[in-house]
Amino acid sequence: xxxxxxxxxxxxxxxxxxxxxxxxxxxxxxxxxxxxxxxxxxxxxxxxxxxxxxxxxxxxxxxxxxxxxxxxxxxxxxxxxxxxxxxxxxxxxxxxxxxxxxxxxxxxxxxxxxxxxxxxxxxxxxxxxxxxxxxxxxxxxxxxxxxxxxxxxxxxxxxxxxxxxxxxxxxxxxxxxxxxxxxxxxxxxxxxxxxxxxxxxxxxxxxxxxxxxxxxxxxxxxxxxxxxxxxxxxxxxxxxxxxxxxxxxxxxxxxxxxxxxxxxxxxxxxxxxxxxxxxxxxxxxxxxxxxxxxxxxxxxxxxxxxxxxxxxxxxxxxxxxxxxxxxxxxxxxxxxxxxxxxxxxxxxxxxxxxxxxxxxxxxxxxxxxxxxxxxxxxxxxxxxxxxxxxxxxxxxxxxxxxxxxxxxxxxxxxxxxxxxxxxxxxxxxxxxxxxxxxxxxxxxxxxxxxxxxxxxxxxxxxxxxxxxxxxxxxxxxxxxxxxxxxxxxxxxxxxxxxxxxxxxxxxxxxxxxxxxxxxxxx
Amino acid sequence: xxxxxxxxxxxxxxxxxxxxxxxxxxxxxxxxxxxxxxxxxxxxxxxxxxxxxxxxxxxxxxxxxxxxxxxxxxxxxxxxxxxxxxxxxxxxxxxxxxxxxxxxxxxxxxxxxxxxxxxxxxxxxxxxxxxxxxxxxxxxxxxxxxxxxxxxxxxxxxxxxxxxxxxxxxxxxxxxxxxxxxxxxxxxxxxxxxxxxxxxxxxxxxxxxxx
Numbered sequence: 198x199x200x201x202x203x204x205x206x207x208x209x210x211x212x213x214x215x216x217x218x219x220x221x222x223x224x225x226x227x228x229x230x231x232x233x234x235x236x237x238x239x240x241x242x243x244x245x246x247x248x249x250x251x252x253x254x255x256x257x258x259x260x261x262x263x264x265x266x267x268x269x270x271x272x273x274x275x276x277x278x279x280x281x282x283x284x285x286x287x288x289x290x291x292x293x294x295x296x297x298x299x300x301x302x303x304x305x306x307x308x309x310x311x312x313x314x315x316x317x318x319x320x321x322x323x324x325x326x327x328x329x330x331x332x333x334x335x336x337x338x339x340x341x342x343x344x345x346x347x348x349x350x351x352x353x354x355x356x357x358x359x360x361x362x363x364x365x366x367x368x369x370x371x372x373x374x375x376x377x378x379x380x381x382x383x384x385x386x387x388x389x390x391x392x393x394x395x396x397x398x399x400x401x402x403x404x405x406x407x408x409x410x411x412x413x414x415x416x417x418x419x420x421x422x423x424x425x426x427x428x429x430x431x432x433x434x435x436x437x438x439x440x441x442x443x444x445x446x447x448x449x450x451x452x453x454x455x456x457x458x459x460x461x462x463x464x465x466x467x468x469x470x471x472x473x474x475x476x477x478x479x480x481x482x483x484x485x486x487x488x489x490x491x492x493x494x495x496x497x498x499x500x501x502x503x504x505x506x507x508x509x510x511x512x513x514x515x516x517x518x519x520x521x522x523x524x525x526x527x528x529x530x531x532x533x534x535x536x537x538x539x540x541x542x543x544x545x546x547x548x549x550x551x552x553x554x555x556x557x558x559x560x561x562x563x564x565x566x567x568x569x570x571x572x573x574x575x576x577x578x579x580x581x582x583x584x585x586x587x588x589x590x591x592x593x594x595x596x597x598x599x600x601x602x603x604x605x606x607x608x609x610x611x612x613x614x615x616x617x618x619x620x621x622x623x624x625x626x627x628x629x630x631x632x633x634x635x636x637x638x639x640x641x642x643x644x645x646x647x648x649x650x651x652x653x654x655x656x657x658x659x660x661x662x663x664x665x666x667x668x669x670x671x672x673x674x675x676x677x678x679x680x681x682x683x684x685x686x687x688x689x690x691x692x693x694x695x696x697x698x699x700x701x702x703x704x705x706x707x708x709x710x711x712x713x714x715x716x717x718x719x
Numbered sequence: 720x721x722x723x724x725x726x727x728x729x730x731x732x733x734x735x736x737x738x739x740x741x742x743x744x745x746x747x748x749x750x751x752x753x754x755x756x757x758x759x760x761x762x763x764x765x766x767x768x769x770x771x772x773x774x775x776x777x778x779x780x781x782x783x784x785x786x787x788x789x790x791x792x793x794x795x796x797x798x799x800x801x802x803x804x805x806x807x808x809x810x811x812x813x814x815x816x817x818x819x820x821x822x823x824x825x826x827x828x829x830x831x832x833x834x835x836x837x838x839x840x841x842x843x844x845x846x847x848x849x850x851x852x853x854x855x856x857x858x859x860x861x862x863x864x865x866x867x868x869x870x871x872x873x874x875x876x877x878x879x880x881x882x883x884x885x886x887x888x889x890x891x892x893x894x895x896x897x898x899x900x901x902x903x904x905x906x907x908x909x910x911x912x913x914x915x916x917x918x919x920x921x922x923x924x925x926x927x928x929x930x
Contacts, residue, residue, distance in 0.1 A: 244925060244927060245925030245926060245927050245928075246912075246925055247912075248800060248908060248912050264839065265835075265839045265893050265897070266893070266896075266897035266900065266901075267893075267897075375926045376926075377925070377926065383926075383927060500922065500923070501923065526922070527911040527916070527917065527920065527922050528907070528908050528911050528912065530911075531907040531908070531910075531911045532904055532907060532908070537776065537777045537778075537881065537884060537903060538776070538777065538778070538779045538881055539779040539782055541777075541907075542778065542779045542782055542784075542785060543782075545911075545916075545920045546784060546919065546920055548920040548921055548922060549920075549921040565841065580839075582839075582841055615888060615889070641896075642839075642893055642896070643893055643896030643897050643899075643900055644888075644889070644896060
């Protein structure tokens with residue numbers, strides 16, 4: 198069996214793993230191995246075709262769903278992970294959430310004070326890490342000219358109802374506004390980890406191995422010893438791999454899991470990580486999102502220009518949901534629009550007059566919602582159901598969302614549902630007054646489309662070993678040289694689109710490991 | 720509804736073979752790692768007849784503004800994107816298509832559907848809820864059968880086929896709704912991957928290809 202000796206092995210090259218690899222590569226002497234399950238695709242491959250890119254870049258070919266098939270759980274599975282395929286929405290970590298985690302979950306460190314030296318490590322604090330990440334990713338608000346008509350209509354609709362909107366910040370440099378963020382940026386303008394932190398890490402000598410399935414983590418007593426890996430054949434279109442296909446063992450002093458909130462708990466479960474209180478995988482948060490579609494009297498062409506530039510956090514603190522402006526290319530659009538035959542086709546015929554946005558719910562963490570490794574099927578299974586309290590909040594978001602569509606001047610509105618809502622034909626709304634019928638939404642799986650792209654909180658940090666799997670350093674309770682650092686480590690939802698929160702946490706843990714290297718015999 | 724003996728046997732064999740693996744087929748292609756090959760996998764010709772019927776039901780080829788495309792062209796795209804007719808890993812998907820075609824089997828859902836319903840139900844009494852779902856579907860099917868009759872989806876009139884699809888989409892059983900969504904998604908993805916459709920809806924296509 199081939200064996201690689203490493204100081205640190207990182208599993209996953211997305212928002213967390215990419216950032217950690219670059220940060221740890223700042224220490225010149227360490228051998229860092231970065232494993233990625235997906236392929237290494239770049240601008241030369243990104244052809245802006247939805248189906249091709251969905252197949253190559255997304256987990257389960259873009260068709261990953263909850264167990265009941267009701268909620269697509271989109272996630273990047275390629276070098277750069279979700280950052281390669283997201284739409285560049287950059288939210289700083291939400292201080293009130295981290296304060297609550299400190300108070301309620303007993304988290305330590307993660308200071309928002311830029312002068313703090315957490316764990317006695319000089320300059321270690323979350324504020325500095327956020328600043329580092331923002332600078333590397335060139336996070337900035339788009340200019341007026343970059344706001345397309347879809348976003349403009351959304352903002353106008355909100356304004357007419359007295360709902361405050363803001364401009365998203367985006368991690369882009371030299372964006373030409375092609376509108377194809379979610380199929381991978383063909384111009385290297387989106388500052389994903391693919392073109393930033395992973396590129397930095399590789400330039401500084403980190404060994405990137407893609408098409409690499411982490412089979413299990415190997416233990417020796419109470420220490421992790423390494424990772425059993427299977428390197429698959431390189432897919433057509435991927436950049437070459439650094440190793441030939443076959444079995445591989447990576448022996449390492451420190452193992453860091455950054456595989457995301459679905460695959461991280463699945464890896465720990467199949468590695469039979471100690472879990473005396475059955476916590477691993479439980480408490481899944483998805484940020485369920487409900488799309489709204491409006492039809493304007495005149496052309497919108499929402500597929501042209503930057504997809505999302507405007508959002509509203511008006512209801513974020515009071516009701517726990519955001520409205521975020523987004524739009525779809527035809528495959529996504531066709532799937533979301535209701536009906537079949539002429540009803541569906543005639544909606545598609547008005548594609549250039551459609552506008553859209555979504556309500557994203559900050560869902561509560563519920564123990565029944567969970568990820569579990571299915572040995573027989575050889576994949577992670579996702580059990581998720583909206584809690585009644587969350588459904589109530591989402592119904593409110595649905596009503597206000599429909600009102601926004603009409604306030605923006607639409608002649609018709611839809612949500613992606615064929616539930617029977619009072620006298621309405623499907624979930625088709627003819628006026629703002631019809632919005633009241635959203636109170637009858639039951640969010641029946643398979644009848645109302647809810648989407649998700651932000652799984653979190655399945656391998657949580659916290660002081661209480663009965664409730665949490667990790668301590669504040671991300672070390673698993675029970676195995677000190679095994680760290681989890683990704684969205685699964687959040688004790689609950691991080692309160693916004695998670696990319697920058699994940700990257701800042703990864704930067705933080707990376708700097709901490711550099712400062713506490715003796716702790717890991719590095 | 721009279722059923723001659725050979726087809727009844729075939730149906731029983733099929734239902735047995737589909738068994739637990741059928742559920743896996745319902746999420747379109749995502750469970751390709753988790754399929755078993757059925758001994759009674761349906762013949763390609765029969766499968767393609769049903770796919771053709773699905774295509775003409777989901778898409779309004781009769782609509783005056785629909786591009787001048789033959790069902791066979793759309794079927795070719797579908798089978799290119801979803802090689803369900805030849806990929807041995809997709810045998811259960813083929814079976815799911817044929818089960819869908821079998822209208823007469825609708826009133827009594829196969830055991831895996833009920834098991835799935837109970838397992839995903841978080842109500843106080845999942846068994847009772849599942850029975851209620853079956854009763855709902857049976858009543859809906861009886862209304863459908865009175866209006867349209869017919870044993871096979873693919874042999875029905877266009878209006879009857881669309882009504883039958885609706886029956887699945889509005890089923891009280893989650894597995895049926897999931898199959899409806901899956902079939903609908905195949906057809907829509909296949910159609911809206913084609914330039915002819917982009918042109919009629921006014922989609923500009925990839926910037927890289929615009930010259």
